Amino acid sequence: MTLHADALATLREWSAPDAAQEELRGRLVRHLExxxxxxxxxxYPDHLTAGTIVLSTDGDRVLLNLxxxxxxxxxxxxxxxxxxxxxxxxxxxxxxxxxxxxxxDFHPEPLQLDVHVVPFCDPRGGVSHLDVRYAALAGPDxxxxxxxxxxxxxxxxxDALPELEPSMIELIGSARxxxx
Numbered sequence: 413m414t415l416h417a418d419a420l421a422t423l424r425e426w427s428a429p430d431a432a433q434e435e436l437r438g439r440l441v442r443h444l445e446x447x448x449x450x451x452x453x454x455x456y457p458d459h460l461t462a463g464t465i466v467l468s469t470d471g472d473r474v475l476l477n478l479x480x481x482x483x484x485x486x487x488x489x490x491x492x493x494x495x496x497x498x499x500x501x502x503x504x505x506x507x508x509x510x511x512x513x514x515x516x517d518f519h520p521e522p523l524q525l526d527v528h529v530v531p532f533c534d535p536r537g538g539v540s541h542l543d544v545r546y547a548a549l550a551g552p553d554x555x556x557x558x559x560x561x562x563x564x565x566x567x568x569x570x571d572a573l574p575e576l577e578p579s580m581i582e583l584i585g586s587a588r589x590x591x592x
Contacts, residue, residue, distance in 0.1 A: 416448070426522050436525040436526070452491075457539050462502040463487050464488050464503045464506065464518065465546075465548070465583050466548050467549055469552060471588040473567045475488075476573075477566075480563050482532075489543065499522075503518075511550075515550075518547075520546070522544050523546055524583045524586060
């Protein structure tokens with residue numbers, strides 16, 4: 413199965429938790445059905461991305477990265493690369509690469525979908541990232557490492573988070589409910 417076929421099957425089978433997420437699920441499915449390169453940066457102005465929110469095992473802290481280009485705190489995530497076999501593997505690879513933590517207890521089903529415009533992703537103009545978000549737990553003895561894509565990587569108490577998009581706050585809450 414190709415990455416494209418896996419992503420399409422994953423999204424077709426995913427049970428959205430509410431009407432807004434179901435609407436996004438439909439948009440992502442239609443995108444993949446109509447765009448053969450919909451998983452890749454070559455798909456303009458929309459392409460799929462995948463990411464992972466990382467929590468401490470007790471759910472009291474969340475690991476975020478200060479994105480180098482955006483200058484804002486986000487979960488870990490990014491674009492598919494050749495060799496990624498599944499949509500979930502994209503999210504897990506990105507979390508490992510950007511956090512420096514290789515031993516993550518990764519939940520293999522999507523938790524949330526999001527669409528956001530990234531003005532600096534493509535020289536042709538803004539791109540909509542059709543983002544599929546997953547969740548993982550990091551063990552108590554893990555040590556994060558700052559990657560080239562980040563200015564910083566930091567654990568934040570869930571009751572003292574930096575300014576985040578509302579969808580990121582919802583993702584953190586959903587991940588805590590699911591994993592902790």
